[in-house]
Amino acid sequence: MNGVANLSRKEQVIRSAAELFKEKGYAASSMRDLAQKLGIEAASLYSHIKSKEEILQTLCFDMAAEFRESLDKVEKQGVSASEKLSMGIIGHVNVMARDLTASAVFMNEHRHLSNPHLRDFLLLRINYINRFKAIIEQGVASGEFKKNIDTKLAVMTLFSSLNWMPMWYSPEGSIEPKELGQQLANMLVNGLKQN
């Protein structure tokens, strides 16, 4: 009946759940914990959501959609592979920085999705990774990147670095999201060593 208020309350539930899932993990977070965070009874949660897993699905697939949109824009740019890779990294970091809590859940808790959701999620993820891999391969083909790199290893290393970020990064610290993305891109593309 009250669509707007319901939506807003549902978003509060999802937000609180994300914080809880990030902190304790999905499986160790109980609906009673979540209710307590919101100051209501556990049974009352079910007027806003259908199930515990529905919350996880929302968090995971919403993040996946944002990552995809970010990469869509980058692929349209007519720039070199190394620039494209940098832009992809910066875009990925920006999406994460917009919601570090949901990003952490996306990365660490997706395995608790049941099928067919888990399967769908993993397909989205492998697709996203392969699009980055293609950019690296273009860079190898064009001579921008080293010929002897293992592109699968390179792309997995890249994603590892990016995906752990929500676990340690705090926007209150010295470095801002925009600069973080640029530093990360620079480090992964150019390495630590003085040329």
Add this chain to the structure above:
Amino acid sequence: MNGVANLSRKEQVIRSAAELFKEKGYAASSMRDLAQKLGIEAASLYSHIKSKEEILQTLCFDMAAEFRESLDKVEKQGVSASEKLSMGIIGHVNVMARDLTASAVFMNEHRHLSNPHLRDFLLLRINYINRFKAIIEQGVASGEFKKNIDTKLAVMTLFSSLNWMPMWYSPEGSIEPKELGQQLANMLVNGLKQN
């Protein structure tokens, strides 16, 4: 009474538990799941272990000790900072490759330790990370690494890359542990770009 047989059986329990914890996560793994894997009743597990958490403690602190020993050896070498960093990375990868299952648990499930174990674990980890950070700082001071890198960011990126490895690496694949360590070290120190 039968010390050797007991120890061996206990190790089987811990090994199976590690596989389960890696696959489903600690909180979502039940002692009944574990018992089933071993073909015994859940209650029988408790003649080999004191509690579910004792298994997690064993896995986490044994891995932590191996990482520490590996880094001890590297620090004794009288080599340049970039060589030391490469050796540290290769050593870390070697330790992980020796037991990918325990490594995954070490990385993903340590947060389920209760205090004071969790606190102790986090102290060990921050100490290990700071030793790597010191190597990077030496490299910056000596001019081997770029002056403008954020060393905290660099070390967190390094560990992110390393720590996700057990999640995607399979020794049955094309690349062997030794080469994986070298490629990883090369990528992080020198970057992807052609010099």
Add this chain to the structure above:
DNA sequence: CCTACCGATCGGTAGG
């Protein structure tokens, strides 16, 4: 959003 409640499952113990 609440009270009252359900069946299932949890980690673990007693006693052999």
Add this chain to the structure above:
DNA sequence: CCTACCGATCGGTAGG
């Protein structure tokens, strides 16, 4: 290593 069992907690429903 087993049978038998415990109190606690789980996700979720009925009915208001």
